[in-house]
Amino acid sequence: MRFQPSNNFNLNFNSGRFSERFNLNWRVIPSLTLTASGNTREEALATGLRFSHSSRNFFALASATLDTNSNLRWSLSSRLGRLKLNHRGNEIITNSEFSYDFTRRRTDSDQHLLLLKYETRNTNRNQDNLASLGWRYRSGKRAGDGRYLWEVDLGYGIGSQGSGMIASASTAVIPGVVLRVRYQEVSVTSDEATFRIELVPSLNFQQGISPGESRFERLRQQGGLLISPFFDDNNNGKRDSSEELYLDQPELLLILNNQSIESFRPETRGNGIYVNLLPGTYRLDFDPSGFPIDWQAAVDAYAVEVVAGSYTPVSVPLLLSYTISGVVTDSEGKAVAGARVEAIETESGVRRFSVTNGAGVYYLERLPQGRFSVQINDQPVQSGEILLDESSEPFQELNLQQLL
Structure with a gap:
């Protein structure tokens, strides 16, 4: 059952064989949401809040929650350009990971990251910690279920239990199985060297259906979305065989009915992102901070209809995005504040504009590929023709002079 009197408030209630659950979200202001949840199995109620902020x-x-059993949980996910911070914890354990991504533009190429990690564990007798510095490699290609074909971590850790090397590797090249190997000379709670080999089943049938999976059993009463963002290299609005999907961190990109997609428990598979939903009409938006660098969605938002018994496919083309910036001056070379700079797409007539600040600086952002003419306060400028194509740099500088 779903109760949603406005876009800022919703209450979901689910009843199953073993428990009854509810989830409430109240968006007080655009950046702050109050939450509440509970279930009869754990006999606990939890309240919390979620804060989000994004810019270019x-x-x-x-987010943070506290339940009636005095369990406190919190998490933080942040990104600044290529820098990322992920932190989560409770009253016993905390985990922090700071990373820098060296990958350029496309996510279908091999990925290299520099990692700095810090873990703590507090028990009645001990307060242990472990800090590590390392490197992570991820292959650009993925298996059919969305996992990386190859992933390797190599680092060195120093903590309360000692110091030593930490290394791991995993592969999904064997159909239906993920093989993981891990060796570490120190952990947050021990200085004993350990070596582990794991085989994790990853069987999929009919584009990702696995045996006994309740997600597909629930489709008889519910419906869902299959969201497939992809790199539209040729700008034709449909996915061609050579165009890769973008499935990294959907919780940063997708917003469903003004909530992060994470609150709907999405599942990423090789052909897209599955979300189970009750039948009805939903609004799908995209947070610009979740786009891969220099890419944007062709459409800012979708209205999608969910029907019981099937997944509604939503194909999301991603287009190369460009930014042009510069300074507007007058005939004497002085900066012009408050000038309206417009880039007008020649073919469609679509306009993008920016108003200069006190230093005369303007920013024209999220420009697609195409040919543009530039105007200042509705007047053409010299050398005001711009051509953006796949060979163009994503950020360009263009200083303009206002004509009398």
């Missing part, structure tokens, strides 16, 4: 190069999502 910065994103932050923080």
